[in-house]
Amino acid sequence: MDLSMTAVELxxxxxxxxxxxxxxxxxxxxxxxxxxKDINAFVTIDREGALARAEEVQKMIDDGTLTGPLAxxxxxxxxxxxxxxxxxxxxSKILSNFVPTFTATAVEKLEAAGAVIVGKTNMDExxxxxxxxxxxxxxxxxxxxxxxxxGGSSGGSAAAVAxxxxxxxxxxxxxxxIRQPAGFCGVTGIKPTYxxxxxxxxxxxxxxxxxxxxxxxxxxxCATILEAICGKDDKDSTSVKExxxxxxxxxxxxxxxxxxxxxxxxxGEGLDPEVKDAxxxxxxxLEAKGAIVEEFDLSLVEYAIPAYYIIASAxxxxxxxxxxxxxxxxxxxxxxxLHNMYKKxxxxxxxxxxxxxxxxxxxxxxxxxxxxxxxxxxRTKALIKGAFDKAFEKYDVILGxxxxxxxxxxxxxxxxxxxxxxxxxxxxxxxxxxxxxxxLPCGQDxxxxxxxxxxxxKHFDEKSIIRxxxxxxxxxxxxxxxxxxxxxx
Amino acid sequence: xxxxxxxVIGLEVHVELATRxxxxxxxxxxxxxxxxxxxxxxxxxxxxxxxxxxxxxxNKAIAVGLATNCTITxxxxxxxxxxxxxxxxQNYQISQLYYPICRNGKVEIEVDGxxxxxxxxxxxxxxxxxxxxxxxxxxxxxxxxxxxxxxxxEIVSEPDMRSAEEVIAYLDKLRMTIQYLGASDxxxxxxxxxxxxxxxIREVGAEEFGTRTEMKNLNSFKAIAxxxxxxxxxxxxxxxxxxxxxxxxxxxxxxxxxxxxMRSKEDAQDYRYFPDPDLVPILISDAWLxxxxxxxPEFREEKKARYQEEYGLPEYDADILTGTKKLADIFxxxxxxxxNPKKVSNWLMVETMRLLKEHEMDAEDITFSAENLAxxxxxxxxxxxxxxxxxxxxxxxxxxxxxxxxxVEEKGLKTVNDEGALRATxxxxxxxxxxxxxxxxxxxxxxxxxxxxxxxxxxxxxxxPGMVNQILKELL
Numbered sequence: 001m002d003l004s005m006t007a008v009e010l011x012x013x014x015x016x017x018x019x020x021x022x023x024x025x026x027x028x029x030x031x032x033x034x035x036x037k038d039i040n041a042f043v044t045i046d047r048e049g050a051l052a053r054a055e056e057v058q059k060m061i062d063d064g065t066l067t068g069p070l071a072x073x074x075x076x077x078x079x080x081x082x083x084x085x086x087x088x089x090x091x092s093k094i095l096s097n098f099v100p101t102f103t104a105t106a107v108e109k110l111e112a113a114g115a116v117i118v119g120k121t122n123m124d125e126x127x128x129x130x131x132x133x134x135x136x137x138x139x140x141x142x143x144x145x146x147x148x149x150x151g152g153s154s155g156g157s158a159a160a161v162a163x164x165x166x167x168x169x170x171x172x173x174x175x176x177x178i179r180q181p182a183g184f185c186g187v188t189g190i191k192p193t194y195x196x197x198x199x200x201x202x203x204x205x206x207x208x209x210x211x212x213x214x215x216x217x218x219x220x221x222c223a224t225i226l227e228a229i230c231g232k233d234d235k236d237s238t239s240v241k242e243x244x245x246x247x248x249x250x251x252x253x254x255x256x257x258x259x260x261x262x263x264x265x266x267x268g269e270g271l272d273p274e275v276k277d278a279x280x281x282x283x284x285x286l287e288a289k290g291a292i293v294e295e296f297d298l299s300l301v302e303y304a305i306p307a308y309y310i311i312a313s314a315x316x317x318x319x320x321x322x323x324x325x326x327x328x329x330x331x332x333x334x335x336x337x338l339h340n341m342y343k344k345x346x347x348x349x350x351x352x353x354x355x356x357x358x359x360x361x362x363x364x365x366x367x368x369x370x371x372x373x374x375x376x377x378x379r380t381k382a383l384i385k386g387a388f389d390k391a392f393e394k395y396d397v398i399l400g401x402x403x404x405x406x407x408x409x410x411x412x413x414x415x416x417x418x419x420x421x422x423x424x425x426x427x428x429x430x431x432x433x434x435x436x437x438x439x440l441p442c443g444q445d446x447x448x449x450x451x452x453x454x455x456x457x458k459h460f461d462e463k464s465i466i467r468x469x470x471x472x473x474x475x476x477x478x479x480x481x482x483x484x485x486x487x488x489x
Numbered sequence: 490x491x492x493x494x495x496x497v498i499g500l501e502v503h504v505e506l507a508t509r510x511x512x513x514x515x516x517x518x519x520x521x522x523x524x525x526x527x528x529x530x531x532x533x534x535x536x537x538x539x540x541x542x543x544x545x546x547x548n549k550a551i552a553v554g555l556a557t558n559c560t561i562t563x564x565x566x567x568x569x570x571x572x573x574x575x576x577x578x579q580n581y582q583i584s585q586l587y588y589p590i591c592r593n594g595k596v597e598i599e600v601d602g603x604x605x606x607x608x609x610x611x612x613x614x615x616x617x618x619x620x621x622x623x624x625x626x627x628x629x630x631x632x633x634x635x636x637x638x639x640x641x642x643e644i645v646s647e648p649d650m651r652s653a654e655e656v657i658a659y660l661d662k663l664r665m666t667i668q669y670l671g672a673s674d675x676x677x678x679x680x681x682x683x684x685x686x687x688x689x690i691r692e693v694g695a696e697e698f699g700t701r702t703e704m705k706n707l708n709s710f711k712a713i714a715x716x717x718x719x720x721x722x723x724x725x726x727x728x729x730x731x732x733x734x735x736x737x738x739x740x741x742x743x744x745x746x747x748x749x750x751m752r753s754k755e756d757a758q759d760y761r762y763f764p765d766p767d768l769v770p771i772l773i774s775d776a777w778l779x780x781x782x783x784x785x786p787e788f789r790e791e792k793k794a795r796y797q798e799e800y801g802l803p804e805y806d807a808d809i810l811t812g813t814k815k816l817a818d819i820f821x822x823x824x825x826x827x828x829n830p831k832k833v834s835n836w837l838m839v840e841t842m843r844l845l846k847e848h849e850m851d852a853e854d855i856t857f858s859a860e861n862l863a864x865x866x867x868x869x870x871x872x873x874x875x876x877x878x879x880x881x882x883x884x885x886x887x888x889x890x891x892x893x894x895x896x897v898e899e900k901g902l903k904t905v906n907d908e909g910a911l912r913a914t915x916x917x918x919x920x921x922x923x924x925x926x927x928x929x930x931x932x933x934x935x936x937x938x939x940x941x942x943x944x945x946x947x948x949x950x951x952x953x954p955g956m957v958n959q960i961l962k963e964l965l
Contacts, residue, residue: 315763317571
């Protein structure tokens with residue numbers, strides 16, 4: 001079976017009875033079990049469950065219960081989304097034995113669309129990181145170069161798609177965690193508008209910033225998946241019902257008259273020249289199709305990273321308090337009393353990056369510092385949102401790079417967390433402003449590594465960025481990493 | 490003791506709201522289920538679960554706020570209070586710090602005929618914690634999350650009270666108001682109302698407040714009064730002996746009538762409050778407020794006035810009947826069934842109160858129905874039973890809520906109105922008690938009482954006392 005198919009192509013073949021669900025599931029399971037020894041994109045592989053489910057889904061397709069585009073298509077879920085009965089670790093030791101009793105709404109919706117879950121993907125511990133190196137279960141490798149990181153925190157999901165271990169995956173994006181790994185791995189990912197997809201069942205990192213979204217090979221897949229998982233959920237008060245959720249209707253190759261702005265602030269110091277050239281070339285390609293492209297000053301860009309790390313860490317410090325060894329998850333072997341149990345469990349259960357952010361977050365919320373840090377960060381967040389609102393009065397879409405560089409070498413950023421944080425410069429402000437963003441490949445650097453293009457839209461206007469991305473995608477072929485091509489044989 | 494001291498008291502009162510489901514999930518709030526049976530991923534703090542606000546909690550909090558003359562915060566929010574303890578499954582409590590739902594209220598109390606306003610600083614909504622149970626056999630603690638997520642309001646008063654009497658009057662006023670609203674049953678012994686007492690003393694005439702302590706674990710009005718007296722004395726003793734009062738939280742042991750320090754201000758935790766990002770701000774429109782305002786019930790003062798005016802009850806009666814929502818409800822229901830208001834009032838104020846006291850019960854614990862009380866009154870009115878039989882029957886109604894018509898019929902308790910039978914009995918009594926007859930005839934009026942008693946005894950209490958008197962006098 002051709003594993004380079006997109007999810008939608010595979011779904012079509014399944015509906016046309018060219019491929020059975022079991023056949024497709026088996027092919028991907030065989031592929032991923034073999035490849036994952038090198039990639040380590042998965043924390044859990046559920047062969048037995050997936051095959052049983054495949055048979056069930058096949059019946060429902062045969063009897064006409066399931067007719068949608070994703071029916072029978074295998075999928076991998078980032079390991080921070082709860083699935084009833086399946087180990088869910090957040091790539092942390094502290095949840096190394098945690099089996100949820102309920103399923104995340106987004107995953108439930110995929111299941112209702114006929115998805116076959118093959119396993120849970122690796123990530124930075126509790127989604128804190130941009131490299132998938134902070135996982136307790138070992139780092140995930142970039143299929144384009146096994147000595148490089150796949151990006152993060154949804155590095156497992158991005159690498160699994162690029163390595164053709166699975167046709168598509170769900171990820172989550174708090175500060176770029178879908179878009180940046182998609183960029184590093186040469187796949188497409190959408191971070192929806194905050195509130196578009198229910199967060200119920202997503203183990204929270206920064207609750208006011210987290211969104212679940214798709215990672216797949218192309219824009220069509222992403223629009224189709226997003227259509228399946230979006231919607232207001234009574235179990236998540238921050239989810240909303242908003243029009244404009246017929247995303248696949250935006251899959252048209254037409255950007256005539258579309259106004260696209262490029263923030264000059266996104267092209268300055270720190271941006272790799274090869275990345276810059278590829279991004280500007282993409283803008284030219286859209287211009288050639290009739291879009292009106294111009295550069296403008298977005299402003300406040302330098303405040304995005306500090307504001308983001310204060311808000312996300314503050315929320316994380318509180319969100320992660322529940323991991324205490326009392327109710328579930330890891331508990332230290334020996335302890336003298338309650339306080340000692342808490343201390344030892346959390347010291348042993350969390351990795352260094354998580355501890356760093358818990359400390360940072362606890363500090364900015366502590367009495368005497370709350371106004372100076374947390375409140376100031378919230379005001380900055382509002383100003384950044386204002387700057388975007390102003391830009392969107394003029395533009396339909398904002399275009400720029402996803403990250404300042406292509407995929408980094410393993411270990412490079414672990415030693416220098418500040419450097420890793422600075423790599424989030426183009427992605428975090430989107431979460432602060434709650435906007436939708438899409439990341440898709442727009443070329444390769446001289447090392448043959450993929451370069452990511454980012455398109456940002458107004459609140460709940462995913463359709464404009466899908467349309468622009470789709471139009472750009474028509475100008476180039478999907479590039480497969482050599483790893484996937486070689487392993488095919 | 491040379492100086493005169495004034496006690497300054499402020500209260501933090503927690504009230505469990507009587508909603509059917511919890512504040513952030515659909516689990517039942519019912520008291521007393523088997524451990525961890527009223528729980529779900531939300532109220533046990535499972536990873537990935539999210540809180541969704543129960544609107545009924547907001548309705549009840551607003552109703553209490555309006556009844557206590559508060560300003561309602563029309564754009565209010567929830568905050569997280571972070572602290573580690575196993576009864577708190579998330580290790581943060583969802584509460585309100587920055588924008589509590591009600592502010593700047595006041596209620597009027599009366600002590601020894603003097604009226605006084607007590608200010609309410611704020612009322613905020615929050616979730617209750619679970620319960621820890623220590624198992625001595627395994628020397629471990631177990632957690633029951635049934636109570637986790639039960640809605641609470643915390644009513645924080647201004648430091649406006651100056652005596653235990655004022656504190657009790659204030660608590661009574663709050664309890665009454667909240668019960669009248671149906672927002673809670675406010676039972677101190679079951680924990681649906683809990684009060685922490687902040688107390689300091691200062692010399693009479695001083696402007697500055699003294700250092701205060703906070704007293705916890707007060708489970709009855711009596712315990713509160715005792716703890717206040719005790720703490721006042723303790724602080725005076727400290728000052729008189731040249732020591733300082735330390736700002737601390739103390740725990741009251743009512744059995745030993747003694748309190749001990751739990752933690753001092755230095756140990757106070759930094760709760761790192763911040764707005765809960767999982768919950769959206771609550772926007773309370775004018776229309777929403779109007780809707781709740783329109784549904785506010787008749788409160789005690791209004792009821793009291795109406796009872797006097799509409800039913801012609803004395804103020805004394807009206808005061809006692811409106812003293813608890815339960816008594817007022819039974820009174821009104823019984824009157825609605827056609828019973829004479831003053832008679833209903835008498836049954837409630839005399840017999841009911843006596844039985845409550847005898848059984849150490851509160852009015853809220855009353856189980857008898859208005860129907861059966863109304864039937865009983867009708868039986869007396871129609872002279873079908875006499876008053877002493879009625880009292881006996883009422884005790885059974887109070888106990889088991891039986892139907893008095895059936896009961897009287899079955900037990901044959903109807904008054905004997907058969908004059909012939911009565912006359913025969915009385916003739917026999919007169920014949921058997923010549924001394925009493927002699928006494929009466931010699932002008933000892935009281936002697937007739939003995940003869941009436943003998944007749945009632947012979948008739949097994951079922952005689953019509955009016956007829957007995959009449960016939961006796963006639964025969965004598």
